[in-house]
Amino acid sequence: MAVTVLLVEDETSVREAVRFHLERSGYVVRAFASALEAWQALAGVDVIVLDWMLPDEPGIAWLRRLRESAFSALPVLMLTARASEMDRVEGLDAGADDYLTKPFSAAELAARVRALLRRSAGDRVRGALRVGLLELNLDAGTASFAAKELHLTRREFDLLAFLAAHPGRVYTRQELLDKVWGVDFIGGERTVDQHITQLRAHLGDDPTDSVYLETVRGKGYRMRAEP
Numbered sequence: 001m002a003v004t005v006l007l008v009e010d011e012t013s014v015r016e017a018v019r020f021h022l023e024r025s026g027y028v029v030r031a032f033a034s035a036l037e038a039w040q041a042l043a044g045v046d047v048i049v050l051d052w053m054l055p056d057e058p059g060i061a062w063l064r065r066l067r068e069s070a071f072s073a074l075p076v077l078m079l080t081a082r083a084s085e086m087d088r089v090e091g092l093d094a095g096a097d098d099y100l101t102k103p104f105s106a107a108e109l110a111a112r113v114r115a116l117l118r119r120s121a122g123d124r125v126r127g128a129l130r131v132g133l134l135e136l137n138l139d140a141g142t143a144s145f146a147a148k149e150l151h152l153t154r155r156e157f158d159l160l161a162f163l164a165a166h167p168g169r170v171y172t173r174q175e176l177l178d179k180v181w182g183v184d185f186i187g188g189e190r191t192v193d194q195h196i197t198q199l200r201a202h203l204g205d206d207p208t209d210s211v212y213l214e215t216v217r218g219k220g221y222r223m224r225a226e227p
């Protein structure tokens with residue numbers, strides 16, 4: 001199966017050069033100039049190449065969000081023009097697996113991506129999440145309940161995947177908006193309630209005595225650890 005690289009780089013010349021080399025190495029490349037667009041395209045990705053300086057969100061903030069999302073296990077190579085040791089430490093602290101300073105050779109980048117994939121192949125559980133009868137395939141972006149496929153919208157899937165990746169942990173509506181919809185989302189907390197209601201309907205979950213998606217009064221929602 002082809003390996004998919006998510007490339008987030010706003011500088012067109014760098015993006016196209018990297019894309020060219022990665023494609024020549026046999027990878028499928030999804031390239032984006034914006035952090036927000038890239039966030040929407042995470043399902044099915046195997047490795048991420050992320051620029052530090054992006055117009056809509058700093059790469060490092062995007063990376064911190066990634067590490068708290070359903071896609072937290074994805075290996076990330078950061079690109080940056082900043083070479084000081086301080087920045088390097090900050091990037092690694094935020095959860096980067098490797099780091100390349102501009103200007104770099106695209107051939108070296110392809111080699112680093114290969115090395116990252118080799119390292120992560122051993123410890124990454126390939127995109128599967130299971131909670132009770134619920135099963136999510138993060139690579140394919142599909143979900144099933146009691147072995148029956150669920151037909152979810154993109155947002156429903158992302159919300160369910162996020163909660164299922166952190167079972168037992170309570171999230172406020174605002175936290176869910178930030179983590180699932182993104183910090184740029186304009187809309188109220190009611191959006192979260194609507195999506196939870198829809199998801200409960202998909203799971204046949206009783207809203208007053210929910211087995212999976214529990215309302216924690218005065219706080220928010222959580223996925224029960226042992227439904």
Ligand code: CA
Nearest residue numbers: 010051053054
């Ligand atoms: Ca940039």
